[in-house]
Amino acid sequence: MENSGVILIADDNENNLRVLSTMLRSSDYNVRIAKNGLQVLSSVAISKPDLILLDIHMPEMDGYQTCIKLKENLDYKDIPVIFISALTETFNKVHAFNIGAVDYITKPFQVEEVKLRIQTHLLLRKRTQELENALGEIKRVQTKLIFSEKMASLGILSAGIAHEINNPINFVYAGINSLIKNFSELEKGLQALNLLFQTFDENQKDAFMEIFEKYNLEKRIKNIPQLAEDIKTGAVRTTEIVKGLKLFARSDKEEKVVANVSESVETALLLLKNQYKNRIDVVKDFAEDLPEIKSYPGQLTQAFVNIIHNAIDAIEGKGTISISLEKCENKLKITIADSGKGMSQELIARIFDPFFTTKSVGGGMGLGLAITHGIIEKHNGTIQVRSIEDEGTTFEIMLPI
Ligand SMILES: Nc1ncnc2c1ncn2[C@@H]1O[C@H](COP(=O)(O)OP(=O)(O)O)[C@@H](O)[C@H]1O
Ligand SMILES: [Mg+2]
Numbered sequence: 395m396e397n398s399g400v401i402l403i404a405d406d407n408e409n410n411l412r413v414l415s416t417m418l419r420s421s422d423y424n425v426r427i428a429k430n431g432l433q434v435l436s437s438v439a440i441s442k443p444d445l446i447l448l449d450i451h452m453p454e455m456d457g458y459q460t461c462i463k464l465k466e467n468l469d470y471k472d473i474p475v476i477f478i479s480a481l482t483e484t485f486n487k488v489h490a491f492n493i494g495a496v497d498y499i500t501k502p503f504q505v506e507e508v509k510l511r512i513q514t515h516l517l518l519r520k521r522t523q524e525l526e527n528a529l530g531e532i533k534r535v536q537t538k539l540i541f542s543e544k545m546a547s548l549g550i551l552s553a554g555i556a557h558e559i560n561n562p563i564n565f566v567y568a569g570i571n572s573l574i575k576n577f578s579e580l581e582k583g584l585q586a587l588n589l590l591f592q593t594f595d596e597n598q599k600d601a602f603m604e605i606f607e608k609y610n611l612e613k614r615i616k617n618i619p620q621l622a623e624d625i626k627t628g629a630v631r632t633t634e635i636v637k638g639l640k641l642f643a644r645s646d647k648e649e650k651v652v653a654n655v656s657e658s659v660e661t662a663l664l665l666l667k668n669q670y671k672n673r674i675d676v677v678k679d680f681a682e683d684l685p686e687i688k689s690y691p692g693q694l695t696q697a698f699v700n701i702i703h704n705a706i707d708a709i710e711g712k713g714t715i716s717i718s719l720e721k722c723e724n725k726l727k728i729t730i731a732d733s734g735k736g737m738s739q740e741l742i743a744r745i746f747d748p749f750f751t752t753k754s755v756g757g758g759m760g761l762g763l764a765i766t767h768g769i770i771e772k773h774n775g776t777i778q779v780r781s782i783e784d785e786g787t788t789f790e791i792m793l794p795i
Contacts, residue, residue, distance in 0.1 A: 399444035399516050402437055404428040404460070405478070406452045410501070414447065414478075417505050418512070431455025435463060438470055445516055448495075450479040450486070458493060465494040474515045478503060545767065548748055556639035563636065566629045574622050584615065638761040639748075653691040655726055655793065656680050656719055662698035670706050670715070679718040685795050687726060689773055697769040700762035701730050701789050707753070708734025708787060724795050731788040737781040745779070
């Protein structure tokens with residue numbers, strides 16, 4: 395088996411050091427030496443060895459103390475430690491294992507045995523690291539899968555809701571408009587009745603007024619226009635929500651075209667100009683000669699509007715929004731950073747959820763980023779966010795070229 399790796403040997407006995415290091419070097423290991431525990435710690439701090447051979451009796455800091463210090467440190471605790479000592483009592487060995495050693499070799503040692511044990515522990519460590527990496531990768535992929543599954547089912551749900559609400563809301567719309575029209579005719583009739591009322595004698599007037607008051611007609615008539623307006627406002631808002639849901643769930647009929655992403659960004663900025671001018675500095679840094687990409691430009695504009703709109707909302711008073719466009723290998727990277735109020739980790743975890751909003755009623759529907767996420771996904775791109783509370787937020791979008 396091929397040997398490679400860095401072995402740190404700690405022993406206060408020059409002779410032992412020489413024998414061990416010669417033996418390991420001849421087996422192709424890189425060898426570093428230390429004469430006591432303190433030297434071990436400073437050597438490890440400079441660069442991490444793959445394994446440590448540790449003598450117990452050493453001046454200044456003995457092997458046990460050194461091992462305890464190593465195991466306390468998150469960065470070093472995974473380095474396998476093998477004790478190599480003249481102490482042969484069981485309690486010495488047990489103590490060594492208890493404080494985290496992986497093996498214990500007694501002196502005088504057999505060269506072949508030391509080599510084999512080192513080989514075994516290096517291999518074990520390598521396999522453990524591979525397993526840990528694989529586990530990390532599985533977790534990352536799983537999180538991504540769960541997220542896209544969630545988005546996909548939310549998309550289907552949203553399309554369903556949008557479809558179902560569309561019809562009844564059309565009734566409300568038609569109804570309210572006709573109600574308003576009817577009422578204005580009714581008002582004309584009431585005016586005619588009022589003229590007739592002037593011609594009544596006192597008795598007739600009293601009888602008329604009695605009915606009028608009994609049913610509180612004056613107040614009721616006065617309330618109707620405001621109520622009708624309120625219903626209309628509600629209907630308009632519901633229509634907007636349905637529009638948003640459709641956008642989020644959109645099955646595309648639009649064709650992809652070759653277009654310049656910077657134009658989408660410029661359009662988004664133009665659309666939002668009124669909301670940020672004189673208050674927020676927009677700093678643009680667009681690389682030259684950016685490649686055009688196959689995209690749905692209208693949708694990309696929508697995505698940028700949503701992100702920049704949030705950035706504007708996040709900035710109280712004066713601030714800055716920086717937008718950069720650059721090519722990274724075979725991707726186009728769009729970065730949108732604001733100097734706004736930022737977000738906590740808990741908030742970041744929810745911002746792409748449909749209907750998640752921290753804005754007051756009337757402020758936002760919570761669909762902006764859900765829609766944006768859908769659009770970026772449709773372009774086979776990725777969107778990531780970094781944020782620091784009270785400092786600002788950065789959205790990073792990668793689109794394949
Ligand atoms: N740039 C930003 N800075 C701070 N918070 C943000 C930013 N972008 C998004 N958010 C948070 O994410 C939430 C969801 O955003 P979004 O989906 O666009 O819905 P809405 O803007 O309607 O609330 C916002 O309510 C806000 O709390
Ligand atoms: Mg928004």
